[in-house]
Amino acid sequence: MSENTAMLEEQFRRRIAGGETIEPNDWMPDKYRSQLKRLISQHAHSEIIGMLPEGNWITRAPSLRRKLALLAKVQDEAGHGHYLYSAAETLGISREEMFDQLHAGKAKYSSIFNYPTLSWADMGMIGWLVDGAAIINQTTMAKCSYGPYSRALLRICKEENFHKKQGMEVIAMLIASGPKGKAMVQESFDRFWWPTLMMFGPHDAESPNSPDMLKWKIKLKGNDELRQRFIDMTVEQAHAWGLTIPDPHLKFNEQTRSWETGEIDWKEFQAVINGNGPCNHERMEARRNAHDNGAWVRDAARAYEAKHRRNGGTTV
Amino acid sequence: MSPLVAYLLSLADDRLILGHRLSEWCGHAPILEEDIALANIALDCIGQSALLYGIAAEAEGNVRTADQLVYFREGVEYRNLLLVEQTNGDFARTIVRQFLYDAFGILLFERLQRSTHAPLAAVAQKAYKELKYHFRHSSHWVVRLGDGTEESISRTQRAVNDLWRYTDEMFGAGFPEAELITSGTAVDPQLLRQEWRTSVEGIFAQTSLTIPDANTVMLTGGRTGRHTENLGHLLAEMQIVARSYPEIAW
Numbered sequence: 001m002s003e004n005t006a007m008l009e010e011q012f013r014r015r016i017a018g019g020e021t022i023e024p025n026d027w028m029p030d031k032y033r034s035q036l037k038r039l040i041s042q043h044a045h046s047e048i049i050g051m052l053p054e055g056n057w058i059t060r061a062p063s064l065r066r067k068l069a070l071l072a073k074v075q076d077e078a079g080h081g082h083y084l085y086s087a088a089e090t091l092g093i094s095r096e097e098m099f100d101q102l103h104a105g106k107a108k109y110s111s112i113f114n115y116p117t118l119s120w121a122d123m124g125m126i127g128w129l130v131d132g133a134a135i136i137n138q139t140t141m142a143k144c145s146y147g148p149y150s151r152a153l154l155r156i157c158k159e160e161n162f163h164k165k166q167g168m169e170v171i172a173m174l175i176a177s178g179p180k181g182k183a184m185v186q187e188s189f190d191r192f193w194w195p196t197l198m199m200f201g202p203h204d205a206e207s208p209n210s211p212d213m214l215k216w217k218i219k220l221k222g223n224d225e226l227r228q229r230f231i232d233m234t235v236e237q238a239h240a241w242g243l244t245i246p247d248p249h250l251k252f253n254e255q256t257r258s259w260e261t262g263e264i265d266w267k268e269f270q271a272v273i274n275g276n277g278p279c280n281h282e283r284m285e286a287r288r289n290a291h292d293n294g295a296w297v298r299d300a301a302r303a304y305e306a307k308h309r310r311n312g313g314t315t316v
Numbered sequence: 317m318s319p320l321v322a323y324l325l326s327l328a329d330d331r332l333i334l335g336h337r338l339s340e341w342c343g344h345a346p347i348l349e350e351d352i353a354l355a356n357i358a359l360d361c362i363g364q365s366a367l368l369y370g371i372a373a374e375a376e377g378n379v380r381t382a383d384q385l386v387y388f389r390e391g392v393e394y395r396n397l398l399l400v401e402q403t404n405g406d407f408a409r410t411i412v413r414q415f416l417y418d419a420f421g422i423l424l425f426e427r428l429q430r431s432t433h434a435p436l437a438a439v440a441q442k443a444y445k446e447l448k449y450h451f452r453h454s455s456h457w458v459v460r461l462g463d464g465t466e467e468s469i470s471r472t473q474r475a476v477n478d479l480w481r482y483t484d485e486m487f488g489a490g491f492p493e494a495e496l497i498t499s500g501t502a503v504d505p506q507l508l509r510q511e512w513r514t515s516v517e518g519i520f521a522q523t524s525l526t527i528p529d530a531n532t533v534m535l536t537g538g539r540t541g542r543h544t545e546n547l548g549h550l551l552a553e554m555q556i557v558a559r560s561y562p563e564i565a566w
């Protein structure tokens with residue numbers, strides 16, 4: 001490392017420690033840049049892949065009001081993907097490159113979206129649990145050191161809160177409808193509880209990237225701390241609804257005033273993040289198909305723009 | 317069923333079924349911007365339908381709710397145009413279907429703003445604003461695709477040739493009932509035909525697309541419940557959850 005770089009890095013570290021945000025044109029260490037590209041593009045991919053499990057139920061939504069709310073939610077997720085890709089682009093990577101990484105299977109996205117949506121109650125469950133978990137992660141990340149990501153997250157979190165509220169409303173109404181509705185909710189809860197806990201990632205001890213990322217404030221809290229916050233909040237809500245948590249080892253620790261769960265099935269987690277979850281194949285296939293089937297449309301739009309630029313005309 | 321209820325249902329069904337088709341694209345569009353745009357237009361269409369079902373239910377004397385009109389009517393009771401129930405196909409087919417309808421819808425709802433049935437006039441004001449955006453979106457894409465590459469031109473022309481036979485139905489005689497037109501409640505769709513034609517020709521003139529010749533055999537039937545087979549499958553999917561649990565309040 002040259003003396004100059006060392007000095008810049010020291011300055012950079014001090015700016016971050018002083019609570020300043022880093023902007024696209026500021027100097028930054030290569031590793032900071034590459035970590036952020038990975039982080040933001042993964043988040044963008046998660047929003048886009050995340051449209052699929054919920055998109056799966058738009059055409060079957062059981063009332064006009066629910067249909068409109070679900071469609072609006074999935075559209076929000078597309079919007080989140082859109083501004084996250086833009087935030088990643090400020091670091092010098094194009095959307096096309098990010099898509100290529102995703103379609104080549106080289107980019108990760110949230111493991112939760114590799115689980116299928118099998119009943120209408122899943123639309124409530126995803127809002128309550130998955131958006132709920134995302135809010136805990138993302139409100140923390142909104143205090144991160146990179147300006148464009150932090151600002152994108154502030155905007156996203158507002159909408160995620162609305163998604164969670166809607167999800168809880170779906171669940172509350174199903175439960176209030178009687179035993180059939182409640183059974184539908186419990187069955188869905190049984191499937192989504194553990195995969196949602198996995199969303200927070202491996203235990204901190206197993207999470208190799210963390211030290212650098214903590215120092216640079218592109219990670220602000222450990223996985224376990226955020227997971228615990230989620231568990232405490234969610235267990236209380238589940239009990240309030242009279243739902244059973246699918247964990248025989250769950251117990252309340254009087255000293256820490258906190259709920260302790262049994263161990264997560266990390267073998268399942270590894271299988272899912274390595275591409276072998278129940279829906280990994282379908283999700284990737286759906287994205288690749290959308291991209292490949294759309295190639296002629298993008299070509300046509302480009303050809304049209306080129307023709308009309310050349311003719312000096314404005315596009316319609 | 318009164319002519320007014322039948323008319324309101326036909327308007328609502330057009331918007332719902334078209335919106336349903338668009339919503340099938342969600343997550344599968346050729347570009348992210350189109351995922352957002354198509355979802356947005358689908359939201360407008362279904363949102364308009366919800367308002368129209370609301371005033372149809374009211375005109376019927378609140379014997380059925382808007383949701384019951386959507387989820388518990390059979391295919392033969394639906395009154396939408398055959399055009400809007402046609403499957404998505406490729407992006408060109410979806411855009412052409414949308415464009416052919418939007419060019420009609422914008423004329424229809426512009427006039428419905430002055431309907432003597434006040435609740436309909438109020439919905440039309442909102443719908444007209446949204447339709448202006450829909451028409452801009454679909455006509456921009458017709459121009460891009462129709463003046464893009466050889467492939468996009470041929471795909472778009474194929475869609476035009478295929479969907480053209482459903483366009484006459486929009487201007488059909490006999491619907492709505494004459495009394496609704498005389499009272500100023502409804503718009504006589506026959507009066508929109510020439511303006512629609514001019515608008516479509518104006519957009520096609522900017523492209524390599526041609527309008528199918530006048531001998532095209534036209535198909536109708538949606539307004540009397542004689543649909544294509546596509547509608548049954550669409551409704552089966554749309555209604556399955558609501559009908560499986562009639563006791564649940566969603």
Ligand SMILES: [Fe+2]
Pocket residue numbers: 046047050131134
């Ligand atoms: Fe999300």
Ligand SMILES: [Fe+2]
Pocket residue numbers: 047076077080156160
């Ligand atoms: Fe999101």
Ligand SMILES: [Fe+2]
Pocket residue numbers: 077131159160163
């Ligand atoms: Fe969300």
